[in-house]
Amino acid sequence: MFDPKTTAALKKMLLVHADDHLILGHRNSEWTGLGPILEEDIAFSSIAQDKIGHALGLYSILHEHLGEADPDTVAFMRNEQEFFCAQLVEHPIGAYDFSLMRHFLFDHAAQFRFDAWSLSAYEPLAKLSRKIKGEIKYHVFHADSWVRQLATEGNEESKARMQSALNEVFPLALGLFESMESEALLTAAGITPSENELREKWLAHIDGLLTKWGLKLPDLRATQAILGGRQGYHTKYLQPLLEEMTEVFRVDPSAEW
Amino acid sequence: MKIDSIDPRVNRLELDAEHTYEDHVLQTEDHFQTYQVFHQKKRGDKHICVGIVHAPSDEMALVFAKEQYARRGETVNLWVVNTRHVLAMDYEDTDIFSTTTEKTYRDPAGYKVNDRIEAYKKAQIDV
Numbered sequence: 162m163f164d165p166k167t168t169a170a171l172k173k174m175l176l177v178h179a180d181d182h183l184i185l186g187h188r189n190s191e192w193t194g195l196g197p198i199l200e201e202d203i204a205f206s207s208i209a210q211d212k213i214g215h216a217l218g219l220y221s222i223l224h225e226h227l228g229e230a231d232p233d234t235v236a237f238m239r240n241e242q243e244f245f246c247a248q249l250v251e252h253p254i255g256a257y258d259f260s261l262m263r264h265f266l267f268d269h270a271a272q273f274r275f276d277a278w279s280l281s282a283y284e285p286l287a288k289l290s291r292k293i294k295g296e297i298k299y300h301v302f303h304a305d306s307w308v309r310q311l312a313t314e315g316n317e318e319s320k321a322r323m324q325s326a327l328n329e330v331f332p333l334a335l336g337l338f339e340s341m342e343s344e345a346l347l348t349a350a351g352i353t354p355s356e357n358e359l360r361e362k363w364l365a366h367i368d369g370l371l372t373k374w375g376l377k378l379p380d381l382r383a384t385q386a387i388l389g390g391r392q393g394y395h396t397k398y399l400q401p402l403l404e405e406m407t408e409v410f411r412v413d414p415s416a417e418w
Numbered sequence: 419m420k421i422d423s424i425d426p427r428v429n430r431l432e433l434d435a436e437h438t439y440e441d442h443v444l445q446t447e448d449h450f451q452t453y454q455v456f457h458q459k460k461r462g463d464k465h466i467c468v469g470i471v472h473a474p475s476d477e478m479a480l481v482f483a484k485e486q487y488a489r490r491g492e493t494v495n496l497w498v499v500n501t502r503h504v505l506a507m508d509y510e511d512t513d514i515f516s517t518t519t520e521k522t523y524r525d526p527a528g529y530k531v532n533d534r535i536e537a538y539k540k541a542q543i544d545v
Contacts, residue, residue, distance in 0.1 A: 195431070198450070198473050200482035207485050241523060299484060306481045405426060 167350050171283060172227055173245070174353065176235075178274070178390055179219035180246035181337070184399070185267060186212030187406050188192065203246075204303060208264070211296045215390050216273075218289045223272055226285050237410040241400050247390040249333040251399040259310070262326035265304040266334035267294050270363050279358065282351035312374040324376050331379050335360070337387035414416030453479035454504065455487050456497035465497050476500065 163171065189209035196202025220232035229235060249267065254260045275297055278290040311319040338360035347353050368378050390393070419435040421428060450472040456465035468487050473479035479498040487495055507514070 191430070198472060200473065200486060204482055204485040207489055303481050306477050310475055310478055401436075 163350055163352075166343070167346045167352075168227070170341070170346045172223060173341065173343065174347060175219050175227075175286070176225050177221070177245040177341075179216045179235075180244050181250050181267075182212045182216035182219065183269075183403065184244070184246045185250040185263075186210070186216060187255055187402060188250060188252075189260065189264070192257075192260065197257055198248055201382040202350055205260075205264075208300050208303060211293075211300065215293055215296075218293065220287065222285045225267075231282065231412065234414070237407040238414065241395055241403060242393040244395065244399065244403070245340065245391050245393060246395075246399075247333070247336040248386050248387055248394075248396050249330070249336055249390075251390075251396055251402060253331065253398055258311070258322040258326040259329065260306050261304065262298070262330045263322065263334070265308050266330055266367065267337065268297065268304050269336050269367050270334070270359070273359050273362050273366075274353075277354045281353060285353070308376075309370075309374050312371075312376050320375065327371070328379055332384050333387045335384065336388050338363075339386070339388045339391040341391055405414060428492050433539050450474050451479075452501045453483070453498040454501055455479075455483040456499065457493060458495040458497075459486050465495070470501065472497070473498075 162168075186209045189205060189212065193202065193206040193209070197203055216236070217232055220229075220235050223229035223235065224231050230238075249263060250258075253261070275290040275293065278286050279294065281287045281290070308323060312323045313320075323331075338356040340356040344355060348355050364381070371378050421431075421433045423436050424431050441497050451473055451474070452470045453476075454470055457468045458465045471479055471482040471486055473482050476498065479500075480496065483496050483498050487493075
């Protein structure tokens with residue numbers, strides 16, 4: 162369907178975003194059983210499961226349409242340098258303020274991305290994006306409700322913690338839009354909008370929400386985006402996560418589940 | 419001594435083995451309000467009360483209700499209503515509902531046509 166260079170770029174793009182969703186889904190599932198209240202424990206765990214489902218959807222496109230190995234092999238048998246997730250998603254869950262703010266910034270980015278992809282020239286991706294639209298809508302509703310609640314209805318401490326979590330997560334979240342060399346091929350083929358275009362839409366939207374809730378987005382000109390994930394450069398946190406995540410699978414990769 | 423569990427999630431908390439939950443005294447703000455959740459399966463159906471959620475606000479109640487009561491099966495809509503907005507009878511007053519005098523005229527079974535309905539039903543079975 163596409164020329165070999167564009168196809169290679171498409172594969173890399175799918176892998177990048179599948180990895181983002183897999184690693185964040187795994188991280189957020191670490192809250193299962195430990196959530197702040199029962200209702201939230203169930204909601205956040207369910208969202209984490211959805212993320213792993215979205216990763217599976219992307220890995221499945223690679224397998225079924227683009228000749229890559231099956232999703233389990235791709236997800237569980239690569240080493241750290243072969244993962245292309247943004248560093249944002251590998252950081253430990255921290256306290257709930259960090260996890261919520263990461264969820265808020267990540268899911269707004271995911272919503273813009275999948276909305277754009279629902280019109281992609283690459284039909285398998287467009288189809289998946291349309292299918293998961295409702296789930297992402299809930300993730301954003303959940304994130305918005307929490308951040309708004311803690312920033313406007315909580316107390317001074319909850320508001321201060323939302324702001325400091327925002328300051329901490331924002332440079333990492335910018336790493337979600339790290340551009341890749343091959344990006345121009347993908348935009349020319351109508352597969353995806355550019356990272357820059359997505360980033361601008363995302364920035365304008367979250368800035369509007371945060372301002373309304375009395376929070377302040379850090380000054381972009383004074384912020385150094387934390388990049389490298391898309392090229393396989395990761396923090397010290399990814400390898401231990403991979404070891405834990407793949408521990409059972411690696412005992413016997415050929416086992417039937 | 420930290421708790422040494424086979425569950426890595428528990429180990430990450432680095433809890434003291436001596437940890438007791440009495441350390442934590444509930445404050446007023448720890449108590450969320452309760453909301454009654456009403457679930458609608460299909461458009462046009464009645465919303466049916468399916469249980470409660472605890473939440474700090476109306477909107478968060480809706481966020482929680484979605485995952486508690488609508489993550490499986492069919493759903494088209496949800497309502498949440500703060501429990502304090504429900505005006506209820508006292509169980510002490512249950513006697514309000516008991517009928518003491520003979521009022522079979524209010525009961526559809528009391529209509530004369532009932533004999534004909536019964537006769538018709540019987541005829542259907544006999545066929």
